[in-house]
Amino acid sequence: MKANKNILDIKPYVPGKPIEEVQRELGLERVIKLASNENNLGVPKRALEKVQSKLSELFLYPDGSCYKLRTKLAEKLGVDKSQLIFGNGSDEILQLIALAYLSEEKSAVIANGTFSEYEFSAKLMNAKSVVAPLKDYTYDLDAFAKALGDDTNVVFLCNPNNPTGTYFPAKQLESFLDKAPADVLIVIDEAYYEYAYGDDYPQSIPLLDNYENIIILRTFSKVYSLAGCRIGYGIASKEIIEVLNRARQPFNVNSLAQELAVAVLEEDGWIEEVRAINEAQKEYLYQELDKLGVKYLPTKANFIFIDIQKNAQDVFQALMKLGVIIRPMTGFGFPEAIRVSIGLPEENKFFIECLKKVLDSLRK
Numbered sequence: 082m083k084a085n086k087n088i089l090d091i092k093p094y095v096p097g098k099p100i101e102e103v104q105r106e107l108g109l110e111r112v113i114k115l116a117s118n119e120n121n122l123g124v125p126k127r128a129l130e131k132v133q134s135k136l137s138e139l140f141l142y143p144d145g146s147c148y149k150l151r152t153k154l155a156e157k158l159g160v161d162k163s164q165l166i167f168g169n170g171s172d173e174i175l176q177l178i179a180l181a182y183l184s185e186e187k188s189a190v191i192a193n194g195t196f197s198e199y200e201f202s203a204k205l206m207n208a209k210s211v212v213a214p215l216k217d218y219t220y221d222l223d224a225f226a227k228a229l230g231d232d233t234n235v236v237f238l239c240n241p242n243n244p245t246g247t248y249f250p251a252k253q254l255e256s257f258l259d260k261a262p263a264d265v266l267i268v269i270d271e272a273y274y275e276y277a278y279g280d281d282y283p284q285s286i287p288l289l290d291n292y293e294n295i296i297i298l299r300t301f302s303k304v305y306s307l308a309g310c311r312i313g314y315g316i317a318s319k320e321i322i323e324v325l326n327r328a329r330q331p332f333n334v335n336s337l338a339q340e341l342a343v344a345v346l347e348e349d350g351w352i353e354e355v356r357a358i359n360e361a362q363k364e365y366l367y368q369e370l371d372k373l374g375v376k377y378l379p380t381k382a383n384f385i386f387i388d389i390q391k392n393a394q395d396v397f398q399a400l401m402k403l404g405v406i407i408r409p410m411t412g413f414g415f416p417e418a419i420r421v422s423i424g425l426p427e428e429n430k431f432f433i434e435c436l437k438k439v440l441d442s443l444r445k
């Protein structure tokens with residue numbers, strides 16, 4: 082029995098240990114996780130209360146069309162219900178895109194220094210990945226335009242970019258969309274959309290009126306704090322959604338995720354509250370990092386890319402021993418950088434205290 086070579090070529094994802102396990106192994110009183118850009122404010126209490134009564138209905142299969150959520154979200158976004166697809170996280174939608182639009186004969190254009198699931202999706206289908214380099218840690222859509230080839234079928238754009246936290250402006254996006262052939266699917270992954278601000282940050286939904294070859298991906302995992310539920314969505318033309326639905330499993334989004342997503346959308350003022358805390362904490366972290374003389378990239382998201390200029394794995398291990406889990410950027414192609422999620426005030430303070438200790442010890 083032989084597995085497919087493209088599958089064997091994929092480096093298996095190595096999941097981090099559960100927090101409790103790290104705590105037990107290291108004998109620590111406290112361990113905080115700032116590694117996956119979650120929203121540590123947690124799920125809004127009212128939303129949790131609203132779904133309590135639904136627990137007893139878990140014997141039923143979920144609604145395969147996510148009707149309630151679809152109706153609510155379509156209204157909120159000002160799109161037609163047929164323009165939405167929901168997935169078990171936006172990760173699943175990336176896979177559906179790969180299943181539907183990539184194959185051995187086709188290629189995808191992907192930045193070097195971006196979210197790893199794009200390359201993974203391409204490998205899954207044995208499609209070729211063409212690399213477009215970042216410029217100053219930011220997507221350079223001119224480089225993407227140059228990387229387009231006859232066999233390009235999908236382009237993956239991440240805005241703001243994970244892990245650098247930078248975004249490309251609206252003008253650059255429109256000029257790229259004008260250059261890209263209409264039969265190439267342009268994926269605009271906006272997992273951190275709600276955190277991004279700036280007059281030149283692209284508002285991508287209105288672009289759907291002029292460009293029929295784009296799909297916008299967003300998620301309930303970040304600002305809406307439902308990462309553990311696994312629910313994300315895509316917005317595109319009815320035709321693209323129709324294609325992706327063919328590859329989708331009928332019950333891909335569980336009932337609790339659907340109910341919670343509706344409930345968090347009903348939380349008035351939630352996004353503003355989360356953003357205000359994120360902004361204030363970002364400033365706090367900038368100030369403290371400046372004091373430490375550590376370089377970082379100003380971020381448009383809920384994480385900071387820190388150019389630590391030391392072996393990222395060593396910094397990661399040393400911080401973990403003190404009870405802070407962050408993400409070394411080695412696998413993203415930055416062996417001397419780390420990415421830290423912007424946490425709650427006391428978590429950020431603890432992270433800075435620990436980082437000071439680690440930098441002191443690595444200097445010795």
Ligand SMILES: Cc1ncc(COP(=O)(O)O)c(C=O)c1O
Nearest residue numbers: 170171172196243272300302313
């Ligand atoms: C850029 C980007 N896209 C997609 C995802 C996946 O999100 P989800 O939890 O919806 O699968 C992440 C998660 O970290 C991300 O950073």
